[in-house]
Amino acid sequence: MTSKMAIQWERFAGDTSRFALRMAFARDPDHGRRTEPEIGFSWGGIQLWVEGKNLCAHQEEGELINSVHWYLLPVIEWFVQHWNPLFHEELLPAKNADNTGWTSLRATRFPPSAIEANEESASEWEGVWQAWWTRHALRAAREGGLFPDVVFRRFRDLVEVSWGPARGQGMPEHFNFVYAGPDSCRLPPADIAEPLYEVLAGASNYLLSFSPNSRRLKKLCSAVEDMNVVAEPDQRFARRRLANSLE
Amino acid sequence: MQYEANPKHKEPWQRGRRGTLCPTTLDRTLVQQLLEESEPAGNKRYAVYQGRPFVARQHGKDTWHGHPIGWVEVPESLRRRWLTEGRLQRRDLQKFWD
Numbered sequence: 001m002t003s004k005m006a007i008q009w010e011r012f013a014g015d016t017s018r019f020a021l022r023m024a025f026a027r028d029p030d031h032g033r034r035t036e037p038e039i040g041f042s043w044g045g046i047q048l049w050v051e052g053k054n055l056c057a058h059q060e061e062g063e064l065i066n067s068v069h070w071y072l073l074p075v076i077e078w079f080v081q082h083w084n085p086l087f088h089e090e091l092l093p094a095k096n097a098d099n100t101g102w103t104s105l106r107a108t109r110f111p112p113s114a115i116e117a118n119e120e121s122a123s124e125w126e127g128v129w130q131a132w133w134t135r136h137a138l139r140a141a142r143e144g145g146l147f148p149d150v151v152f153r154r155f156r157d158l159v160e161v162s163w164g165p166a167r168g169q170g171m172p173e174h175f176n177f178v179y180a181g182p183d184s185c186r187l188p189p190a191d192i193a194e195p196l197y198e199v200l201a202g203a204s205n206y207l208l209s210f211s212p213n214s215r216r217l218k219k220l221c222s223a224v225e226d227m228n229v230v231a232e233p234d235q236r237f238a239r240r241r242l243a244n245s246l247e
Numbered sequence: 248m249q250y251e252a253n254p255k256h257k258e259p260w261q262r263g264r265r266g267t268l269c270p271t272t273l274d275r276t277l278v279q280q281l282l283e284e285s286e287p288a289g290n291k292r293y294a295v296y297q298g299r300p301f302v303a304r305q306h307g308k309d310t311w312h313g314h315p316i317g318w319v320e321v322p323e324s325l326r327r328r329w330l331t332e333g334r335l336q337r338r339d340l341q342k343f344w345d
Contacts, residue, residue, distance in 0.1 A: 005263060029264045034253035034306045045263075060262045069263040109319070109344065119327075126323045133319065139345075144256060144266040144302075144314045149345070166345040169299065170267025170315040172260060 014195030
């Protein structure tokens with residue numbers, strides 16, 4: 001069952017048995033009140049599919065809702081801004097404390113007591129940890145929404161998607177993700193990059209059509225276009241080169 | 248700075264229309280006080296109340312709304328300073344991390 005929402009635009013790309021993304025925009029039920037205009041236009045729903053599991057599917061008051069509903073512009077901007085680390089940064093911030101990005105982050109979120117005793121070392125540990133989390137954890141873009149705790153990172157020749165149970169502040173007791181985890185999967189980068197890019201590009205252009213003079217949206221669309229340009233040899237993180245290298 | 252509530256963070260719950268919910272124990276006067284005591288970091292302002300972190304975002308000329316967040320979302324430098332100043336305890340970080 002899906003939440004009742006009059007869809008104005010939607011895009012679905014990928015293979016749900018591997019990786020797929022769906023984004024849909026709808027009219028903000030609060031008519032953009034208490035938000036910036038660009039944000040208000042981006043109200044909608046998102047589904048993130050990994051190996052047959054829709055990580056955004058959740059129960060609200062006992063009803064199954066397939067999408068997370070929130071302002072999607074911050075999420076789109078986050079994917080675009082952190083595209084390179086999402087697909088190319090593997091090393092974890094503190095140490096490999098476990099097998100996946102999510103479980104390792106969880107295990108290292110507080111400095112060990114030996115480090116905590118030294119103010120400078122503890123600050124460095126936490127700063128590095130938080131910077132890594134900001135680049136890799138979807139929740140860094142939640143901006144007040146209720147999103148699953150999903151971490152993307154490179155893992156050797158693959159891209160790892162890992163997730164786990166973490167009840168965010170302000171999440172009501174009757175709100176529960178169906179696939180809470182902890183769990184993970186590792187896929188060839190193109191399986192994730194291609195559908196992700198397709199949805200991000202479509203969504204960005206749609207938002208710009210609403211607000212063509214928005215500097216913020218112009219900047220976003222420009223960044224997305226750059227991702228699509230065939231890279232110079234030293235720009236090894238661009239999407240097309242990434243995809244080509246896997247063919 | 249003037250606080251204005253954002254309906255998306257307020258009770259009652261509406262399926263598919265709400266985000267993180269503000270505690271019902273926070274009344275308007277208290278929230279306005281939190282906003283005035285909050286500290287800026289980037290384009291947001293952060294506050295702590297009974298060990299829990301809150302963020303405020305500007306949506307108008309001098310108007311702000313806010314909602315609860317986890318300590319994981321608060322800039323590390325601010326978090327550490329508040330720890331040093333005794334405005335939060337280490338156990339608060341663990342309890343309200345996500």
